Amino acid sequence: MxxxxxxxxxxxxxxxxxxxxxxxxxxxxxxxxxxxxxxIGAWLTRLGLESRFEGGLxxxxxxxxxxxxxxxxxxxxxxxxGLSRRGRRTLSLSGRDALCLRGRALPHLGRVGEVVGVExxxxxxxxxxxxxxxxxxxxxxxxxxxxxxxxTAAGAxxxxxxWPALFLTDVPGVLRNPKDPTTRxxxxxxxxxxxxxxxxxxxxxxxxKVEAALSALRAGAPWAAIAQxxxxxxxxxxxxxxxxxxxx
Ligand SMILES: Nc1ncnc2c1ncn2[C@@H]1O[C@H](COP(=O)(O)OP(=O)(O)O)[C@@H](O)[C@H]1O
Ligand SMILES: CC(=O)N[C@@H](CCC(=O)OP(=O)(O)O)C(=O)O
Numbered sequence: 001m002x003x004x005x006x007x008x009x010x011x012x013x014x015x016x017x018x019x020x021x022x023x024x025x026x027x028x029x030x031x032x033x034x035x036x037x038x039x040i041g042a043w044l045t046r047l048g049l050e051s052r053f054e055g056g057l058x059x060x061x062x063x064x065x066x067x068x069x070x071x072x073x074x075x076x077x078x079x080x081x082g083l084s085r086r087g088r089r090t091l092s093l094s095g096r097d098a099l100c101l102r103g104r105a106l107p108h109l110g111r112v113g114e115v116v117g118v119e120x121x122x123x124x125x126x127x128x129x130x131x132x133x134x135x136x137x138x139x140x141x142x143x144x145x146x147x148x149x150x151x152t153a154a155g156a157x158x159x160x161x162x163w164p165a166l167f168l169t170d171v172p173g174v175l176r177n178p179k180d181p182t183t184r185x186x187x188x189x190x191x192x193x194x195x196x197x198x199x200x201x202x203x204x205x206x207x208x209k210v211e212a213a214l215s216a217l218r219a220g221a222p223w224a225a226i227a228q229x230x231x232x233x234x235x236x237x238x239x240x241x242x243x244x245x246x247x248x
Pocket of ligand 2: 205
């Protein structure tokens, strides 16, 4: 029996047909979390709204939140359709459905939050019925929806499930030189991550991704890895041949 996996699909991978084939054919149970940063940015720009990032997080004033949510939900529906057409029946949900992701707002970033609770029972029920759950990173607090970085949301879901977390993105892993794919770190510890941050080697969206991998491990995920969303990636990571693996 193949091991269950939590896979985060980065917005940077939009339109990657080979990734849909790869995920649809995975023989074990999957719970998926998707991003969609590039689409959100494109929609905000189209509507004349500008985004500002702090530490890799999109500052989200309340008036931007509907755009964020609409964009993420559309991305989720497209992915769910792509996987379902390939034979993996996938349901696209957000943290609002059945109050699946409970959140807490972070200070000074508008409606940006983190996940404080995951309705694991719902995810397991869907899996048992043969559906693959695909979550958009929207969590709920008492005031309504929160924009959660998709890596952060994926780390929280992996931790709550106690499943391994695989973050798929557009680079082969954490790189010493982000422009040179041959400089991949096969393995990183929290101390090494701190050093890379201090040296400015981890930037932008890689910061929440690495932090999410470590927080998934701290919450009980058996392993966490960042790798490129391409054909053969799941087997490559399981065999230790691709991606960057994290250990505590
Ligand atoms: N040290 C690093 N190694 C690899 N990628 C890095 C590094 N620092 C910053 N990055 C950037 O992080 C990006 C991946 O994060 P992000 O764009 O948020 O992806 P996703 O949408 O898949 O979550 C890479 O495309 C790369 O430009
Ligand atoms: C708070 C915050 O930054 N939320 C992210 C949510 C989407 C995301 O994380 O998408 P990727 O995985 O494609 O980066 C955003 O607004 O872009």
